[in-house]
Structure formats: C-alpha cells, structure tokens
Amino acid sequence: MSQHINKIQQAIVVGHHKEIEALVQSALDDEIAPELIVNAAMIPGMDAVGQKFSTGEIFVPEMLASAVTMNKGLDLLKPILQQGNSETKGTIIVCTVKGDLHDIGKNLVVMMLEGAGFEVIDMGVDINVENLIDKVKEIKPDVLGLSALLTTTLPEMAKVIESLKAHRVRDQVKVMIGGAPVDEAFSEKIGADAYGKDAAEAVQIARQLIAG
C-alpha cells in the first residue's frame, strides 16, 4: 500500500501529469480507499509543493503543473468519493477584488486549498463588493479569501470588510487576505482576520481559522 501512496505523492510533487491517472487507477485496483489516496498521498503532496514554493525551490510553472496533476487524479476519485459523501474540511470563497485582474496567485491559493480538502468557490477576478456579499449570504462560507496585487485595489479589501459589517454578516465569516502588496500591518489596519504570505500559508491559516 505505501508503495502506491508514495508514487502518487511523488507524481504530484514533480508534476507528472501523464502518469497520475494510471497510478491512481492501480491504487484503486489494489483496493486502496479513495479517502486514503486523498488524505495520505494527495494532500501531503500538495503541502510539500507549497513548502517548496515558499522556499523558492520551485516556481509558478512547477506549481501549476503539480496542481494539474493533482486535479487529474482527483477527477478519477471524485465520482467514488461523492457516493460515500466524504466530509469536507470547510467551505471557502475566494476572489480577486474589484478592479484587479491578477489571478495567478489567487488560483494557486485555490488549488492549494482544494488540494487540502476544502470546498472552494472561486468567484474569479474583478469582483464587486455587492456580488461578493450576496455570495457570502447565499453560501455562508467559513472563510472568505481576498486577493489583490495592485496598490490601487487594496482599498477594495477594506470596503469588503466594511460592507460585511453593514450587512451584519461580519461575525459569520472569517476573512483572510493576501497578494504581493498586502502585509500583516495592512491586514490589522482594515480588520481582517488573517494575512497569508503565500498559498501554503493560506492552507495553514484556513485550517486555524476553521478550527477556531
């Protein structure tokens, strides 16, 4: 069994997207539980990818390739997992704020969160406050993740938080923020719950915020 787990984990870490399906299939054929494949191979694999990215050992292309690999493997498992309604680790809405079209960092955050077993609703880029609030009211996520890469769109993050308050939903959702120009001080200033410097940290923060 640990053979299969190791190989799948390894394929995700190095982004062997062409091999992953065969590896997952062979694990399933040997009756390894899909939950185990996700929790013991895939999630630790993506965690390792996040760490390597944080330390500068790998860059965006490698991380994207790992995410593609993971998703291909997950596609095989999803139909089986859904039958057994395996529990999610929490629901997270993620978007890039109004006026900002940068989404590579946000997408990496989404991929890592999905890799870590969260249910993620990715609203995309350039999302205005009203739509976001509507979505929060509709989905009632545990966490809201906001991304901004432009100094001109940073104030949008503050607007989102103010608007959550105005709509009396601020206490129902934790807000985490990130993006190159964001920092801890800014996060405190606008009253966000947490700041994450990269996609690996986004996962840790989401785990902490949801654990309470």
Next chain:
Amino acid sequence: MNSAGYQLFMSAMFKGQKGERPPTGTPTSIACHDLMDATGVSFPDAHLNASAMAELALGGHEIIGFDTVMPEFSVDQEVAALGADVDWGDRNMMPDTKSFLYEDFSDIAIPDNFMEEPSMRVLLDALTILRRHVGGSAAVIGKAMGPWTLSYHMAGTQNFLLQIGLGETDKVRKMVEQLMPVTIASVNAQFQAGADVVVVADHATGNLISPIHYAELLLPYHKELTRQIDGPTILHVCGNCTDRLHHFCEAGFNAYHFEWQVDAREAVEIVADKMVLIGNVNNPQVLLQGTPEDVYNQARYAIDAGVEIIGPECAIPLKTPLENLKAIVAAVQEGY
C-alpha cells in the same frame, strides 16, 4: 562635463564620465494622479492621443525634474496593434488586455503594417513630439515589450507558464521566437521616431519563473534581440531577480532597471562593469506610502551603493504623491 540632465543620463548609460550629480530617470511609467492634475492630461487620453501622451510624459521632466521622459504608460501598445482587445481603462485604472489571441499556441500572424496601427502610431508620434521639446536637455526613452511579456499577453500568463511546467518547452520557444520580430520592429521604430534609449520590458521575474528557465528559454532570444538592435537598451524585469542577475549580464543590454527587492549593493557587486544599473526606490511602501525622507534615504542608499541612475523601481502607483517623486530629485542634487 555640462551638468544638463541629458548629458548626465547619456554618459551614465555608457558608464562614462561622472558629472556633478547622478542622473535621475525612469524607463517605466511616471503617470500618477498628481501629475495628471498638474498637466491637465488624464487616462485614457494619455494612451490614445499623441500630444496628451507627450504632455503627461513631459511633466516627469518639467514638473518633477527627472532627466528623462518616457511616454508609454501601459504595457498594451504592441498587443493592441497585434489585434488584441484592450480596455484602455480610465483615470483610476490601467489598461488591460481582454482577450488572448493565441491561447492554443497556434501560429501567430503579425500584420505587415502593425507599426502603423493607432496604438503604435500614438507612441511613435509622442516620441517625436518629446524629442522636439526636450532634445538635448532630457533623454527621450522609448519602451517596448519583450517577446516573453508579449507571450503572456498572447497566450494568457498562467497558460503560458503552465506549458513550461508541463515540459512543453517547444511550444514556449516557438511562441517567443514568433514574437521576436514584433519587439525588434517596435524598438527600432522608436529609435527612428526620436528615442535616445529604449527599454525592453520582459517579465521573466523571480516571482514567476526560475533562473534556469530564464537561461534556457529566454536568454538566447535576448542575445539575439540585442544583436539586432543598434541603439542603447535597458532591460526591465521587476520583482526579485537577484538569482538571475548574472544571466541578465550576458544578454547584451546596456542597462538593467531593477526593484528595491534586489539589494543595490549586491546588484552592483554582481553586475560590476557589465551593465549600468537604474533604480530602485521602492514603489508600494516608500514612494506611495512613505515620506519624502524615506524616499530620500533609499535614493541615497542606491547612490552610495553605486547605482548609476536613480529612479522608481517600476511603473509608479497612480496615487503616488508628487512630493515623494521630487524627493528623488532632491537626493541626487546632493551629488555623489
């Protein structure tokens, strides 16, 4: 040597004689709300109309006091000419490319007359206007996107980067190679229109790709590019590039425009006599949110480190206050 900004800048571009003070200059956008108000020109006019473009650029010299003028405030002039759908934005929003024409990496068709398309014509005309106004007193800088940044716009950045991750390097090379003529034509036309120097912006940054991929997939094209361009060039790659500076040195550009994230002392040590350095006052924390004193301190740090030309690290944020930009000029007035 005469201490006119033009001479100081041009001499520094060739590591020549030093004058009374270091020159100031910025090869990337100087557009900000304060300057728009002072010149009476705003976005999107400054992207679309040659005299408005020149007027705003001129403010960088006449109002702030920089020794250079550079009229291209977006990164979209070439892609617009290649047929991409560009949203030119407004006073508060920089332009953006709305469509990716070659997401499928199919063969790229470059229109024969793309230098005559409105978005390129505007830039060339603005350079000519600027030359008439400041020729001999401030250096006129042109700006072109390199084949790597053009690829981001053609395929979509994430899609392009993913192909590298998936090992599809032939696709990547082919796209870069096909876009080389665009950069070369743009640079050469800008020299002919009146630019003294042209900056090539090509975002193979540490925030996106590894130094190994720069060396393998882009450096050979940069060498070819600089072989085919006669005039003096500046390479602009923002982000933290400390790990690839030694590669940039091989590319054949005269100068490198860099960010605060790259320590000026370290940069001077690595680059040594192989390139001139331009930069590197921090934009988001210092020029935007800092005080004139913070700006002054960073500028002096760069001067003391041996950076030849002093200016912002990249296109400045739109809300940058003029007094912070003027603090760069004040810092160089004190000389070396």
